[in-house]
Amino acid sequence: MEGKRIAVIGSGPAGMHSALLLVRKGCKVEIFEKEALPGGMLQYYLPKFRFSRDGIAPKIEKLKQLGVEIKMETEIGEENPLQEIVEGFDAVVFAPGEWNARKLGIEGVELENVQYWLEFLREYNEGKIESLEGKEVVVIGAGDTAMDCARSAIRLGAKTKIAYRRGKEDMPAMEQEVKGAVEDGVEFAMHLSPQKFVGQGKLEKIVFDKTSVKDGKVEKTGETLEVKADLAVIAIGQQPNPNILEGSPFKSFEELPEKVVLAGDLVNEQKLIAIAIQSAAEAVEKIGKMLGD
Numbered sequence: 001m002e003g004k005r006i007a008v009i010g011s012g013p014a015g016m017h018s019a020l021l022l023v024r025k026g027c028k029v030e031i032f033e034k035e036a037l038p039g040g041m042l043q044y045y046l047p048k049f050r051f052s053r054d055g056i057a058p059k060i061e062k063l064k065q066l067g068v069e070i071k072m073e074t075e076i077g078e079e080n081p082l083q084e085i086v087e088g089f090d091a092v093v094f095a096p097g098e099w100n101a102r103k104l105g106i107e108g109v110e111l112e113n114v115q116y117w118l119e120f121l122r123e124y125n126e127g128k129i130e131s132l133e134g135k136e137v138v139v140i141g142a143g144d145t146a147m148d149c150a151r152s153a154i155r156l157g158a159k160t161k162i163a164y165r166r167g168k169e170d171m172p173a174m175e176q177e178v179k180g181a182v183e184d185g186v187e188f189a190m191h192l193s194p195q196k197f198v199g200q201g202k203l204e205k206i207v208f209d210k211t212s213v214k215d216g217k218v219e220k221t222g223e224t225l226e227v228k229a230d231l232a233v234i235a236i237g238q239q240p241n242p243n244i245l246e247g248s249p250f251k252s253f254e255e256l257p258e259k260v261v262l263a264g265d266l267v268n269e270q271k272l273i274a275i276a277i278q279s280a281a282e283a284v285e286k287i288g289k290m291l292g293d
């Protein structure tokens with residue numbers, strides 16, 4: 001593998017770890033990162049109150065010292081096609097994460113003050129939301145990201161509720177994340193499925209269908225509930241962003257050539273830092289075998 005040119009797309013935990021392993025094997029490594037700061041979700045989305053950014057810069061410094069080239073603010077897609085990277089390198093570690101919120105296709109979703117978690121958490125971390133004092137915030141969803149949104153809203157002074165279509169026992173969030181939200185004072189409204197967002201340009205209330213769960217399936221009871229809200233944050237999941245394929249002949253991630261090895265959240269069932277790092281090691285091993293290491 002010595003001397004081989006490897007491109008790494010994304011500077012999240014998977015990208016950084018694979019770059020470290022590859023440069024240690026004597027490869028010439030270039031990281032392509034669309035944002036101005038490295039670190040992926042750790043830089044932009046994990047709430048600052050529970051995750052310090054202090055550990056990111058030393059890791060990047062170390063990569064640079066070892067000879068890794070890092071091209072920041074270089075988004076792969078229409079302007080910098082993936083195809084060119086594929087042609088210009090011996091192999092590619094493809095670790096762009098899943099920077100696309102899962103969408104909720106209901107009436108009123110376009111209203112002002114209806115946001116997805118991606119926008120809300122980034123603005124929170126960048127200090128762009130001054131205060132939500134006296135406001136009522138409803139977070140839709142009950143995963144770890146929903147807990148982080150609710151706990152962030154509470155810290156901005158809002159009265160905050162998590163609304164979920166199943167029961168408390170079905171919440172996908174990890175136990176310690178739910179515990180943190182409860183301790184922070186987040187309220188939980190269970191068995192509610194959002195039907196529509198209502199307001200004149202700006203959100204005023206959310207109409208929910210009341211639900212029950214039968215044999216694991218969510219069913220509407222026929223009753224509705226109106227909840228006043230100044231801000232709704234939709235946190236029902238993440239998905240890959242297909243923009244990265246624009247300007248290239250590949251129509252889907254499945255169509256990528258063999259020398260493009262996927263790593264991180266994009267391929268991992270469990271979206272966790274440790275799993276992203278583990279998948280980076282697996283990607284490097286696969287590249288090693290491919291290049292005759």
Ligand SMILES: Cc1cc2nc3c(=O)[nH]c(=O)nc-3n(C[C@H](O)[C@H](O)[C@H](O)COP(=O)(O)OP(=O)(O)OC[C@H]3O[C@@H](n4cnc5c(N)ncnc54)[C@H](O)[C@@H]3O)c2cc1C
Pocket residue numbers: 009010011012013014015032033034035038039040041042045046047074075076077095096097098099121144145148243244263264265266270271272273274276
């Ligand atoms: C709110 C929140 C809280 C979390 N809390 C925890 C936690 O407590 N513990 C835990 O273990 N995990 C947590 N996670 C999950 C963890 O952050 C991810 O599993 C991990 O960051 C995935 O690493 P990755 O390298 O695959 O992708 P990412 O960290 O998403 O990094 C991908 C990188 O690729 C870049 N990129 C994307 N598209 C392009 C492109 N077209 N061109 C160039 N670059 C591109 C992005 O800018 C980004 O820097 C949390 C996630 C969220 C959203």
